[in-house]
Amino acid sequence: MSDFRRSQNEAHPNKTNTLMLAIIMLLILFVGIQIWFLFGALNNALQDNIYFALTTFIGSFLLALASFWLLRYLPDPLKKSRGKRK
Amino acid sequence: MAKKESHDRSEIPAWKSDFPISEEQATHVNRREFAKFLGLLSGALALGNGVIVIRALAFPSKPLEGEHFVCNADEVAVGEMFQFEIRGNEIIPYILIHLEEGEWRAFEQKCTHLTCAVRYREDLGKIECPCHHGFFSADTGEVLQGPPPRSLPRLEVVIKEGKVYVREEKQDKTV
Structure with a gap:
C-alpha cells in the first residue's frame, strides 16, 4: 500500500542525495569555523587573553551542538528503506 | 563446481x-x-x-619573580648578544642585547611562530628567526616581517654596579 512517504520519495528521487549533501556541507562549514576558533584561541591564550578563549569556546560548543542536532536529519540508510518497502 | x-x-x-x-x-x-x-x-x-x-x-602563566643575575656588563660589548637561561618550572632561554652604550634589551629566545631560537643581527639591527626569516625589532621585540604572530616576550634590564640583572617588565595588556 502506498503511503505519503513512499509517494514523496517517488516524486523526488534525488531528495535523499540533496539532503545528505546539504548536511555534509553544513557540517564541513561548522568544523571549518571551529578550526578557525581553535587556532585563534591557541594564539590568544598564549598572550593571556582569556576572554577570547572563553568566547571561542562558547561559539565552538554551540557549533558542536548544532552539528549533533543536524545528524538527526541524516536520511535513513538505503538498505533499511528497501526493507521497509517489502 | x-x-x-x-x-x-x-x-x-x-x-x-x-x-x-x-x-x-x-x-x-x-x-x-x-x-x-x-x-x-x-x-x-x-x-x-x-x-x-x-x-x-x-594554570595561569606566572610572572617572573625577583631579579635574576645575567652577567657582568663588561662581558657584552656594544652590538653583541648574550644567551642565558632562567630556571623556574621550566627552563626558558633568553637573549640579552647590548644595543648602544647604556641601552640593553632582553627578550625570550623562542620565536613566537614555531619556537626556533632567534638571534640578534648586528648588521641589520634586528632580531632574526633563521627558520622562516621572521624579523623582530631589537628595540621593542615587535614583529617587523615574516610569519611570527606575536612580538617576543620582553624582560626589563637593570644594571647595578656593573652587573646585568633582568626582571619582569610592567606592561599594559592591550588586546
Missing part, C-alpha cells in the same frame, strides 16, 4: 572464516559514516577549545 565451492564457503560461519569482513565492507565509507565522523570531529574541536580555557584558568 564453482557453485559448489561458493556454497561451501557460505556455510562457514563468519567467526570461523579467516577473513570474516569483506574488503568492500572494510574500506567503503558511506556518506552517513562521514557525516557522523564530522559530528564527532566537531565535538572534539569544542572539547579542545574547552581544554584551552580550563588550562588558562587553572
